[in-house]
Amino acid sequence: MNATLRHLRPALAAAAALLATPAFAQTAVNPKYTYLTFGVFAAIIGVTMYITYLAAKRTKTAADFYAAGGGISGLQNGWAIAGDYLSAASFLGIAGLISLNGYDGFMYSVGWLVAYITVLLVIAEPCRNIGKYTMADILAFRNNPKTVRVVMALSTITVSTFYLTAQMVGGGVLVKTLIGIDYEISVIAVGVLMLAYVVFGGMVATTYVQIVKAILLVIASLIMVALVWAPYGFSLPAFLQAAVDDPNIQGRVAAMLGDPAKNMSPTELGQRFLEPGLLFKNPIDQISLGMALVLGTAGLPHILMRFFTVPTAQAARKSVIWAMAIIGGFYVLTLFLGLGAAMKVGPSSITAIDKGGNMAAPLLAQYLGGGADSMLGNLMLAFVAAVAFATIVAVVAGLVLAAASAMSHDLWVGVVKGDHATSQEEVRAARICSVIVGILAITIGILAQGQNVAHLVALAFAVAASANLPVVLLTLYWKRCNTAGVVAGLLIGTFTAIALVMVSPNMTYPKPLKAAAEKVVAAAPAKIAKLEADLAAAPDPAAKAKVEKTLVAAKKDKVVAEGTLKKFAGDDTSLVGLEKPLFDLRNPGIISIPMGFLAVFLFSLFFKDERALAMWDELYVRSNTGLGRAGISH
Amino acid sequence: MTTTALDWSAIEADSRFQELHRRKSLFLWGLMAFSVVFYFLLPIGAAYFTDLYKVKLWGVINFGLVFALSEFVVAWAIAYIYSRKAAQFDIMAEAIIKDAQSMRGRA
Numbered sequence: 238m239n240a241t242l243r244h245l246r247p248a249l250a251a252a253a254a255l256l257a258t259p260a261f262a263q264t265a266v267n268p269k270y271t272y273l274t275f276g277v278f279a280a281i282i283g284v285t286m287y288i289t290y291l292a293a294k295r296t297k298t299a300a301d302f303y304a305a306g307g308g309i310s311g312l313q314n315g316w317a318i319a320g321d322y323l324s325a326a327s328f329l330g331i332a333g334l335i336s337l338n339g340y341d342g343f344m345y346s347v348g349w350l351v352a353y354i355t356v357l358l359v360i361a362e363p364c365r366n367i368g369k370y371t372m373a374d375i376l377a378f379r380n381n382p383k384t385v386r387v388v389m390a391l392s393t394i395t396v397s398t399f400y401l402t403a404q405m406v407g408g409g410v411l412v413k414t415l416i417g418i419d420y421e422i423s424v425i426a427v428g429v430l431m432l433a434y435v436v437f438g439g440m441v442a443t444t445y446v447q448i449v450k451a452i453l454l455v456i457a458s459l460i461m462v463a464l465v466w467a468p469y470g471f472s473l474p475a476f477l478q479a480a481v482d483d484p485n486i487q488g489r490v491a492a493m494l495g496d497p498a499k500n501m502s503p504t505e506l507g508q509r510f511l512e513p514g515l516l517f518k519n520p521i522d523q524i525s526l527g528m529a530l531v532l533g534t535a536g537l538p539h540i541l542m543r544f545f546t547v548p549t550a551q552a553a554r555k556s557v558i559w560a561m562a563i564i565g566g567f568y569v570l571t572l573f574l575g576l577g578a579a580m581k582v583g584p585s586s587i588t589a590i591d592k593g594g595n596m597a598a599p600l601l602a603q604y605l606g607g608g609a610d611s612m613l614g615n616l617m618l619a620f621v622a623a624v625a626f627a628t629i630v631a632v633v634a635g636l637v638l639a640a641a642s643a644m645s646h647d648l649w650v651g652v653v654k655g656d657h658a659t660s661q662e663e664v665r666a667a668r669i670c671s672v673i674v675g676i677l678a679i680t681i682g683i684l685a686q687g688q689n690v691a692h693l694v695a696l697a698f699a700v701a702a703s704a705n706l707p708v709v710l711l712t713l714y715w716k717r718c719n720t721a722g723v724v725a726g727l728l729i730g731t732f733t734a735i736a737l738v739m740v741s742p743n744m745t746y747p748k749p750l751k752a753a754a755e756k757v758v759a760a761a762p763a764k765i766a767k768l769e770a771d772l773a774a775a776p777d778p779a780a781k782a783k784v785e786k787t788l789v790a791a792k793k794d795k796v797v798a799e800g801t802l803k804k805f806a807g808d809d810t811s812l813v814g815l816e817k818p819l820f821d822l823r824n825p826g827i828i829s830i831p832m833g834f835l836a837v838f839l840f841s842l843f844f845k846d847e848r849a850l851a852m853w854d855e856l857y858v859r860s861n862t863g864l865g866r867a868g869i870s871h
Numbered sequence: 872m873t874t875t876a877l878d879w880s881a882i883e884a885d886s887r888f889q890e891l892h893r894r895k896s897l898f899l900w901g902l903m904a905f906s907v908v909f910y911f912l913l914p915i916g917a918a919y920f921t922d923l924y925k926v927k928l929w930g931v932i933n934f935g936l937v938f939a940l941s942e943f944v945v946a947w948a949i950a951y952i953y954s955r956k957a958a959q960f961d962i963m964a965e966a967i968i969k970d971a972q973s974m975r976g977r978a
Contacts, residue, residue, distance in 0.1 A: 340935060344917060347942045351910040354949055358899050358906075362957075474930035481931045512925050513917035513935055520918030527914055531907065554957055558950045565943045855879035861891060862964040864971055865877065 265590055265599050266416045266622065270615035274416050277616075277623040281453070282430065285627070288445045292438030299663040302439035303370035303642050304545040309444055311552040315559020318543050320447030322349070322534075322564055323454055324632040325407055325595075325625055326694055331568065332601075333594025335575020337489070337584050339510035341517050342575055346568040348527045350561065352534035357557040360535040362550040363713045363860035370545055371639075372538050372705065373647040376712050379852035380720040382656075386647040388727045392704055393538040393643035395731060396697050397636045397674075398681070400537075403693035404636065405682030408629035414591055415599060415622040421683055427626075428679035431634040435641070435671045439664075440546060443634045450627045451563065457624050458570045461598070461617075464605040465577035480576045481507035485583035490515070510579075522822050526695065529826035533698035536705030539639035550863045574598050581605070589790075599625070637678060641670035692743035695824055696734065703829035704730030711837050713860055719849035722841030730833025737825035742818040747805035749817075757798035764791050881974040882967065891963045898956055906949055913942055 266274050300306050309317070327349060334342030368374040373389035405424055412423035434442045469475040480486055487506040491498040493515055498506060509515070517523050534540060544553045578587060578597035581604045590596045602621040606614035645666040650658045658666070708726045711718040738744075768788040775781040810816055822828075859865055882888055917924055917935065924935030 340939070341917075343936075344913060344939055347913060347939060348910065350943065350946050351906065354906045354946060355903070357950060357953060358903050474932060477931045477936075508931060508933075511931060511933060511936060512921070514921060517914070517917070520914060523914040523918065524911060527911060531910065551961065554954065558954055561946060561950050565946060569940075569943060854883040857892075858879050858882045858888065861888075861895065862967055862971075864882070864964075864968050 265414060265596055265603065266618055267609050267615050268417070270612065270619070271416060273612070273616050274619040274622055277619040278626060281623045281627050284449060285430075285434065285446045285630075288449065289434050289438040289442040292442035292445060295441050296437075296439040297664070298660040299370070299646075299667070300660075301441060302664050302667050303542075303638075303646060305440040305444055307546060307548045309546040311547060311555030312559055313444070313448060314543055314547050314552070314556035315563060316451045317444045317447040317546075318540065318556060318560035319563040319567070320451035320454075320628075320631055321539055321543065321635045322560070323451060323567060323628065324404060324694075325411060325628050326403070327568075328454060328628055329411070329595040329598055329625060330593070331571050332574040332578065332598040333587065333591075333596070334516070335572060336578040336582075336587055336597035337594045338493075338516035339486070339490075339576075339579075340513050341515050343572050344513065344517075346571060348530040349534075350565045350568055352530045352532075353557060353561045353564065355531055355535045356540070357554065357561065359710065359714070360541070361544050361553045361557050362863075364541055364709070365544045365547065365550045365553040366860045366863045367713070367856065368541075368545055370542070370646050371642050372541050372709065373643065373651070375709055376723055377651070379712065379849045379856050380723050380846070381848070383652050384720055385723050386651040388724050389705075389708075390643040390647035392700070392727050392731055393647075394640045394674075396536075396700050396705065397538060397640040397643075398677075399693045399697040399700065400539075401633060401636045401640070401678050402681050402685055403690045403697070404629055404633050405678055406685050406688065406690040408626075408633070409682060409686065411595065411629070412622075412626060414596060415618075415625070420686055424682040424686075425679055427630050427633060428675055428682065430630045431637060431678075432672065432675040434630070434634045435638050435675070436668050439667070440542075440638060443631070443638050444543075444546060446627075446631045446634060450624070450631045453624045454628065455563065455567060457602070457621055458567060458574065461577070461602055461605055461621075462570045462573045465581065465601065466573055476573070476576070477511065480510065480580055483507060483580045485585075486510050486576075486579050489579065489584040519822070521827065522824055525822055525824035525827035528830055529695065529698040529702045529824055531702075532706045532830060533700075533702035533826070536701035536709065537697070538643065538701075538705070539635040541709075542635075542639050542642065574601060577601055633678065637671055637674045640674045641667055644670040644674070692738065692823065695743075696738050699734040699738070699824065699826050699829060700731050702826055703734045703833035704728075707830075707833040707837050711834075711841070713856070715841075716850070716853045716857075717841050718837060719841050719844065719846030721844035721846065722837040722839075725840035726833050726837035729836035730829060733832045734825045734829040737820055737822070737829060739813050740815060740819040741823055741825065742821065743823050744811040744813070744815075744818070746811050746815070746817055747808045748810075750801055751805050754798035754801040757794055758802065761791065761795040761798070765795070877971055878975050882971055885967065885974055887963065887967050891960060891967065894963075895960055902949060902953065906946070909945055910942065913938060 295306075296302055298306070327346075331342060331346045331349075334345055336342070364375060367378055371390075372393055373386045376385040376389055405427065408427050409420045409424040412418055412426075413420050418426075434446050438445075466476055469479060481504060484503070487503045487510075490506040490509045491501075494501075494506075494509070501509070543556070547553050547556055575597060578601040582597065582600045584594075587594055587597045587600060590600070599618055599621045603609055603614045603618040606617035608614045645663065649666050649670070650656060650663050654662075704727045707730060708718075708723045711726070712723065765788065768784060768791055772781060772784045772788060775784050916938065924933060924938070926934045928934060928937055
């Protein structure tokens with residue numbers, strides 16, 4: 238840890254020196270208290286490293302490495318699933334969405350919980366009864382093993398890489414925003430820590446790190462909700478009434494609505510925050526996203542893998558029920574965190590540090606502890622920041638393990654070695670694959686700096702829902718499903734989802750960006766001149782400070798706009814050569830999911846496969862009874 | 872447990888397995904359909920029945936908030952109902968597992 242600190246200090250100084258205007262240099266943690274953050278980070282890293290050390294001693298066989306030897310209990314697995322699922326995107330992202338958009342942000346969180354109903358009812362138990370270590374195990378049961386292993390492994394690696402890239406880039410930005418460490422250094426720190434968990438401790442360490450992180454996350458949220466809710470006597474109507482009466486929230490709604498807000502009373506503006514429509518304008522897109530969540534979660538390799546770590550189907554069921562209780566409870570808490578941050582911190586202060594609102598929960602923690610200048614405030618912020626950091630590392634660890642298992646278990650042992658490898662050989666292969674995937678993740682994370690990766694999580698869910706879920710579901714529940722259908726479903730589902738995103742509004746289209754930037758640059762000199770005159774004429778220090786803040790923001794906007802113009806000079810089209818999106822939906826699910834299912838149906842019917850039919854009785858009996866599955870052999 | 876000796880087709884054809892399959896399918900897909908419909912009512916309603924969502928029921932709490940919160944309650948209720956029902960399926964499956972060795976093709 239000392240070595241890390243020595244590296245971080247100069248980086249911190251360099252980062253501060255590089256940033257030209259004060260607005261750029263703003264980080265959430267007060268620099269005076271950075272040592273607190275490092276202290277809390279060190280404590281959490283120390284605990285997880287100790288867990289890894291203990292886990293490494295228990296990781297000897299392939300079953301240990303991939304599936305923790307089937308020795309995780311239902312309750313433990315429930316917490317670990319919650320840990321896998323409550324990524325930084327849902328922890329910080331949803332609190333931020335609620336703090337900036339009110340009701341629509343909360344509505345967004347619902348789909349993430351409902352997704353687990355699909356997992357509970359139709360996926361968890363059959364997967365436990367049929368699979369061994371990877372998703373491809375389920376498909377290989379009745380389809381041509383080599384063929385489906387290759388295609389499913391590639392799909393697993395694709396989905397995990399999309400998710401991984403979003404986590405790495407998001408994590409790098411987050412750590413940089415929170416405490417000012419260089420982006421590259423935070424990406425490498427996340428990568429190295431995660432590799433330590435995965436390579437030495439395999440699934441055992443990954444599971445326990447998830448559990449610790451999920452518990453810390455829930456504790457942090459409970460403390461914050463208790464503090465923010467207590468002044469209202471823990472009454473929901475009183476808390477929401479305060480939100481409606483809050484000038485910060487009223488101001489936010491007025492700014493979002495523009496002209497129509499002029500005739501509204503302050504109370505009406507506040508009430509509007511609790512009504513739908515501030516964020517979501519396109520219901521079809523919403524439904525498309527909902528479909529990807531509800532069907533995609535059940536097709537995420539790192540989530541499905543968790544069901545191989547428990548001993549029985551009953552334990553798998555219990556673990557989903559626990560996960561639903563934890564995840565759902567957490568999202569209800571997020572409503573308080575989001576509205577609390579909107580009231581106490583204010584949307585304008587939240588967006589000043591991060592436009593997407595990701596800093597809402599950390600800034601609320603700082604406020605609740607006593608504010609930016611207090612030690613307790615910064616300690617609470619440090620704790621939340623450290624939990625966010627642990628979240629990223631743990632989620633990345635789960636993803637790397639899923640991708641590495643597909644490489645070693647499916648591609649190397651299943652295909653190259655023709656299923657003949659000793660347990661020792663397989664563990665060694667899995668460790669080497671983890672290192673390969675980990676280095677790949679760090680490299681992609683660094684290369685993708687500054688790219689817009691927010692849509693990659695949605696894309697991961699869309700591919701999981703359009704390719705992985707149809708083939709797993711139909712292999713388990715449809716007698717006629719076979720190898721041809723599975724291969725077609727995986728390929729067509731994946732390519733449709735990716736192709737639709739490539740031509741969707743998610744991509745960067747330089748033309749409208751440049752037009753907007755030109756407008757800002759053209760208007761800037763007059764705006765800045767006026768603000769400078771206002772500054773000179775300001776009667777008192779308070780008014781002066783207010784004008785100065787606007788002036789700094791105006792100058793920053795100008796610099797950003799000039800940067801945009803420079804970045805896209807001579808470039809008028811998106812990555813695939815389009816001037817504007819061909820397809821109006823950000824979420825491709827509504828089209829790509831039916832395509833995936835259709836592909837499995839049609840190709841299964843066109844091509845006969847005697848083995849798939851012959852194995853149906855055995856698969857169906859096993860999946861419904863757990864027969865022939867006495868636990869994982871050692 | 873040796874699995875090679877089992878006659879899977881005979882087990883599949885067994886009346887108890889057919890009964891388990893019938894009950895389970897009906898229950899699971901029924902519950903699944905209900906949960907999907909109930910979930911999609913939320914964003915669809917928010918888009919097309921905005922005025923209903925604005926109706927205040929309790930202080931500033933409107934129909935939309937109550938509906939969104941009810942999604943959580945319903946999800947938890949489904950999990951609870953399923954866990955109760957699945958315990959019955961477990962008992963049925965247990966009986967089949969016990970007799971699996973003796974189930975042989977009757978055709």
